[in-house]
Amino acid sequence: MISHSLYLHIPFCRHRCGYCDFNTYAGLDSLVPQYVRALCAEMVYLRNRLEHALPVHTVFLGGGTPSLLPIAELENILGTLMVCFNLHPQAEVSLEANPGTVSLEYLRSLHALGINRLSLGMQTASPEELRLLEREHDFQAVIEAVSWSRRAGFDNLNLDLIFGLPYQALSSWQRSLELAIGLCPEHLSLYSLTLEHGTPLGRWAERGLICEPDSDNAAEMYEWSMERLEHSGFKQYEISNWAVRRDGLLAQPALPGIGSRGAWLRRRDTHSECAGTRCLYPAPAKLWHPGPFLSSNSSNSIDPAHRPTG
Numbered sequence: 549m550i551s552h553s554l555y556l557h558i559p560f561c562r563h564r565c566g567y568c569d570f571n572t573y574a575g576l577d578s579l580v581p582q583y584v585r586a587l588c589a590e591m592v593y594l595r596n597r598l599e600h601a602l603p604v605h606t607v608f609l610g611g612g613t614p615s616l617l618p619i620a621e622l623e624n625i626l627g628t629l630m631v632c633f634n635l636h637p638q639a640e641v642s643l644e645a646n647p648g649t650v651s652l653e654y655l656r657s658l659h660a661l662g663i664n665r666l667s668l669g670m671q672t673a674s675p676e677e678l679r680l681l682e683r684e685h686d687f688q689a690v691i692e693a694v695s696w697s698r699r700a701g702f703d704n705l706n707l708d709l710i711f712g713l714p715y716q717a718l719s720s721w722q723r724s725l726e727l728a729i730g731l732c733p734e735h736l737s738l739y740s741l742t743l744e745h746g747t748p749l750g751r752w753a754e755r756g757l758i759c760e761p762d763s764d765n766a767a768e769m770y771e772w773s774m775e776r777l778e779h780s781g782f783k784q785y786e787i788s789n790w791a792v793r794r795d796g797l798l799a800q801p802a803l804p805g806i807g808s809r810g811a812w813l814r815r816r817d818t819h820s821e822c823a824g825t826r827c828l829y830p831a832p833a834k835l836w837h838p839g840p841f842l843s844s845n846s847s848n849s850i851d852p853a854h855r856p857t858g
């Protein structure tokens with residue numbers, strides 16, 4: 549049976565960033581328990597319609613800001629997932645987190661749940677650019693989030709960065725990427741900013757309040773990044789995604805084009821093409837550990853109706 553990749557969307561954020569047109573909502577945290585119940589019910593519904601549990605090799609909890617979810621809600625989601633799908637023992641289970649929303653204790657709990665990869669939204673190291681994007685964190689929060697993630701046991705980190713911003717000089721982008729490389733992530737996702745219609749940034753540009761991003765400038769940043777990362781031990785396996793080489797192998801993802809957010813959603817980078825589910829690189833050696841919610845029972849032997857409840 550073909551193995552699948554699962555994307556679970558968590559549409560909650562503390563606030564809407566100026567460039568964001570994702571399906572996400574601020575100020576609706578009171579709906580989190582209801583939403584998690586609905587998500588779990590959907591997984592159970594899918595399971596009940598199939599004869600066998602679908603094999604799954606990668607799971608990505610994206611958003612939105614999944615790191616805003618309380619651990620108990622994530623435990624419900626992952627517990628239901630284990631019941632409803634046949635998760636590969638080496639599955640990559642990623643969670644998207646925003647710097648400034650996590651603590652060491654929270655990250656330790658995530659790791660204990662069985663999440664084995666974090667994707668952190670760094671975006672840029674420049675305070676001015678972060679302000680323009682209306683991001684709430686600063687670069688210090690990125691440093692802390694990376695440091696705490698390592699202490700919590702994560703050996704597979706991605707950093708998301710955005711380039712081609714209005715007013716962004718090549719030198720500023722170079723500084724941001726150098727600082728990101730200095731944090732030693734296993735993976736980098738670099739996205740070129742698109743000003744989406746209906747977003748604050750898009751409206752400001754339409755009214756002439758800010759300048760449009762310069763596409764030639766963005767192309768120069770992209771080409772420089774390709775070269776820089778090639779010389780830093782990264783392998784570009786997809787238009788927006790780079791993974792560290794380890795002993796001739798890619799650190800991750802297990803299936804290129806699947807374990808990164810850019811390839812999951814295809815919504816930030818219009819140049820991307822789906823890499824499909826072909827296995828081009830060997831899977832990482834690290835075994836997925838099921839966390840506390842799965843006992844010795846097999847995921848297929850549990851009645852989905854008896855899933856953990858919120």
Ligand code: SF4
Nearest residue numbers: 561564565568611612
């Ligand atoms: S960019 Fe990310 S953190 Fe900001 S509103 Fe959109 S989903 Fe939320």
